[in-house]
Amino acid sequence: xxxxxxxxxxxKRLRQEGLVGANFGNMSVRDGTGFLITRNxxxxxxxxxxxxxxxxxxxxxxxxxxxxxxxxxxxLSRHLAVVHAHPPHAVAISxxxxxxxxxxxxxxxxxxxxxxxxxxPGSMEMAKRVASTLKDGGAVIVRGHGTFCGAxxxxxxxxxxxxxxxxxxxxLLSRVK
Amino acid sequence: xxxxxxxxxxxKRLRQEGLVGANFGNMSVRDGTGFLITRNxxxxxxxxxxxxxxxxxxxxxxxxxxxxxxxxxxxLSRHLAVVHAHPPHAVAISxxxxxxxxxxxxxxxxxxxxxxxxxxPGSMEMAKRVASTLKDGGAVIVRGHGTFCGAxxxxxxxxxxxxxxxxxxxxLLSRVK
Amino acid sequence: xxxxxxxxxxxKRLRQEGLVGANFGNMSVRDGTGFLITRNxxxxxxxxxxxxxxxxxxxxxxxxxxxxxxxxxxxLSRHLAVVHAHPPHAVAISxxxxxxxxxxxxxxxxxxxxxxxxxxPGSMEMAKRVASTLKDGGAVIVRGHGTFCGAxxxxxxxxxxxxxxxxxxxxLLSRVK
Amino acid sequence: xxxxxxxxxxxKRLRQEGLVGANFGNMSVRDGTGFLITRNxxxxxxxxxxxxxxxxxxxxxxxxxxxxxxxxxxxLSRHLAVVHAHPPHAVAISxxxxxxxxxxxxxxxxxxxxxxxxxxPGSMEMAKRVASTLKDGGAVIVRGHGTFCGAxxxxxxxxxxxxxxxxxxxxLLSRVK
Numbered sequence: 001x002x003x004x005x006x007x008x009x010x011x012k013r014l015r016q017e018g019l020v021g022a023n024f025g026n027m028s029v030r031d032g033t034g035f036l037i038t039r040n041x042x043x044x045x046x047x048x049x050x051x052x053x054x055x056x057x058x059x060x061x062x063x064x065x066x067x068x069x070x071x072x073x074x075x076l077s078r079h080l081a082v083v084h085a086h087p088p089h090a091v092a093i094s095x096x097x098x099x100x101x102x103x104x105x106x107x108x109x110x111x112x113x114x115x116x117x118x119x120x121p122g123s124m125e126m127a128k129r130v131a132s133t134l135k136d137g138g139a140v141i142v143r144g145h146g147t148f149c150g151a152x153x154x155x156x157x158x159x160x161x162x163x164x165x166x167x168x169x170x171x172l173l174s175r176v177k
Numbered sequence: 178x179x180x181x182x183x184x185x186x187x188x189k190r191l192r193q194e195g196l197v198g199a200n201f202g203n204m205s206v207r208d209g210t211g212f213l214i215t216r217n218x219x220x221x222x223x224x225x226x227x228x229x230x231x232x233x234x235x236x237x238x239x240x241x242x243x244x245x246x247x248x249x250x251x252x253l254s255r256h257l258a259v260v261h262a263h264p265p266h267a268v269a270i271s272x273x274x275x276x277x278x279x280x281x282x283x284x285x286x287x288x289x290x291x292x293x294x295x296x297x298p299g300s301m302e303m304a305k306r307v308a309s310t311l312k313d314g315g316a317v318i319v320r321g322h323g324t325f326c327g328a329x330x331x332x333x334x335x336x337x338x339x340x341x342x343x344x345x346x347x348x349l350l351s352r353v354k
Numbered sequence: 355x356x357x358x359x360x361x362x363x364x365x366k367r368l369r370q371e372g373l374v375g376a377n378f379g380n381m382s383v384r385d386g387t388g389f390l391i392t393r394n395x396x397x398x399x400x401x402x403x404x405x406x407x408x409x410x411x412x413x414x415x416x417x418x419x420x421x422x423x424x425x426x427x428x429x430l431s432r433h434l435a436v437v438h439a440h441p442p443h444a445v446a447i448s449x450x451x452x453x454x455x456x457x458x459x460x461x462x463x464x465x466x467x468x469x470x471x472x473x474x475p476g477s478m479e480m481a482k483r484v485a486s487t488l489k490d491g492g493a494v495i496v497r498g499h500g501t502f503c504g505a506x507x508x509x510x511x512x513x514x515x516x517x518x519x520x521x522x523x524x525x526l527l528s529r530v531k
Numbered sequence: 532x533x534x535x536x537x538x539x540x541x542x543k544r545l546r547q548e549g550l551v552g553a554n555f556g557n558m559s560v561r562d563g564t565g566f567l568i569t570r571n572x573x574x575x576x577x578x579x580x581x582x583x584x585x586x587x588x589x590x591x592x593x594x595x596x597x598x599x600x601x602x603x604x605x606x607l608s609r610h611l612a613v614v615h616a617h618p619p620h621a622v623a624i625s626x627x628x629x630x631x632x633x634x635x636x637x638x639x640x641x642x643x644x645x646x647x648x649x650x651x652p653g654s655m656e657m658a659k660r661v662a663s664t665l666k667d668g669g670a671v672i673v674r675g676h677g678t679f680c681g682a683x684x685x686x687x688x689x690x691x692x693x694x695x696x697x698x699x700x701x702x703l704l705s706r707v708k
């Protein structure tokens with residue numbers, strides 16, 4: 001399976017599970033001294049041409065507008081893939097917390113503490129906070145915005161995104177007494 | 178991709194995301210001195226023949242029963258497409274508010290104030306209110322009924338519909354303390 | 355499109371919208387002095403062979419175990435199709451009410467009062483109550499069990515089922531203050 | 532339909548209904564003096580090669596990491612298939628209860644008492660508790676983790692999983708007053 005097919009395979013799963021809607025979310029994989037990222041405005045289940053962004057140097061205008069986060073993550077960590085999604089329960093719960101502690105088994109095992117950071121989407125400020133947080137872990141939520149997961153592959157990044165949303169959903173559902 | 182295929186592509190996405198159920202919702206695109214609209218009772222993911230409605234003149238009986246809203250929008254604004262859906266969280270939240278202010282990043286960016294208007298579905302009264310509201314923005318909710326989004330294309334109208342529903346869902350989920 | 359294909363087309367939509375899960379739900383269409391109904395245990399999106407049940411006379415053992423409801427509806431009314439589903443919001447809300455009054459536009463228009471009846475699933479007692487209620491309307495909920503919609507076609511019965519669930523979902527969501 | 536196709540058919544349904552996300556969940560069928568189980572990390576809708584695990588003897592490293600539960604179930608009961616999923620409402624409700632009593636018709640009929648057991652996922656301790664509980668019934672929830680259903684076939688195990696989740700969802704929805 002080539003890179004384009006792998007992006008599409010994972011994009012379809014992200015969408016089928018409701019982890020992204022419309023043309024939101026973006027994904028990248030490390031590639032040499034840069035990374036391949038989805039286009040700005042692309043539907044993740046139909047990503048078409050990927051865009052190559054170097055870690056240093058000019059960024060093609062068609063790259064996802066959140067390329068700064070991906071670039072900072074690759075600069076600061078050894079992650080080989082980054083998945084950004086907008087899972088509704090994770091977004092909602094992040095509005096009231098500085099960090100999320102799952103109470104389901106998978107969350108406790110794979111992301112016992114999910115940090116919440118702040119900053120305007122697309123900004124360098126937010127990019128640096130996400131990247132700095134992902135040095136020590138795989139998942140972070142930008143308050144009111146969405147998840148960023150650093151991983152060894154797109155599949156692993158998607159799986160972690162799914163766990164974070166499942167954990168946040170269980171947390172919210174467990175409040176209904 | 179021709180017009181019919183584009184309507185179907187967007188209709189499928191509206192349905193997959195749960196933004197419309199059954200044979201609800203309708204869509205149109207501006208075309209010369211009129212517009213192409215989905216048939217009355219059509220499933221948006223399977224729209225079949227579209228109906229041409231002139232801005233002035235007789236309306237074919239098979240046109241969506243909400244053609245008045247679409248016609249008024251094109252008469253009063255420069256929008257090139259209109260998407261009407263029944264997203265459940267947007268409908269629910271509209272029952273108690275005169276306007277909705279998203280608290281998630283995408284809502285804050287793309288529809289910081291979502292007006293709520295009232296009026297019987299299909300009526301000229303409601304059509305004029307929706308059209309008047311869409312002169313200054315892209316999204317409006319008719320209380321207890323659904324969203325109307327004016328845009329440059331069906332895709333843009335669908336994306337905005339998806340943002341509105343995401344924002345309303347996050348608003349409701351954030352109430353679970 | 356033949357009968358088997360029509361059952362499958364509607365069954366797929368019922369399932370895609372989450373109106374039935376697993377192998378629940380059943381559907382029938384009037385046919386001469388009897389009706390065609392889905393098999394007991396059939397998946398509605400994959401109904402395979404339909405079963406003919408006469409209004410009077412022996413019932414084939416492979417017919418849906420809820421054939422009594424369908425038979426009573428055809429005996430007492432002019433409905434040409436019956437759709438039974440297990441929509442979760444309609445089931446939940448039926449537990450605390452004797453009748454449901456939608457507050458969304460579609461519910462107010464198409465099912466302003468949805469009666470709730472009681473009785474053990476599969477029993478003659480429940481069958482008679484559902485049939486008696488459907489004489490005057492298209493939709494009824496059996497408490498804690500599911501919806502029965504009488505209509506002129508499977509499509510119409512499915513659309514009504516979808517409206518009932520949408521209305522109940524909006525009612526429940528509107529409680530989140 | 533061969534075994535691999537049957538696993539995939541059921542895996543697709545589990546995923547479509549939201550009963551498992553990402554690469555979670557696992558399934559097995561009894562086969563002679565052992566059982567066939569999904570691979571560790573496999574997507575249930577795309578299970579690829581199954582793994583044979585003997586009731587006694589070495590376990591291939593590619594077997595699902597929850598093989599212990601499946602093995603104990605087959606050792607202690609006559610079940611011919613085991614389905615493990617992570618349905619969100621069942622997981623959430625299990626956090627606060629020692630046993631769940633459905634209030635919807637299907638739950639009352641097919642799983643009137645759903646026991647909740649505890650124990651670390653993958654552990655022998657948890658495996659023994661699940662297996663011991665499944666001797667007398669078909670469904671159990673491991674607190675904060677997921678469901679295990681013992682049955683005569685994968686289809687029956689999936690149907691029971693779907694009922695458990697439906698019942699737990701109705702229970703939670705019925706709290707919204």
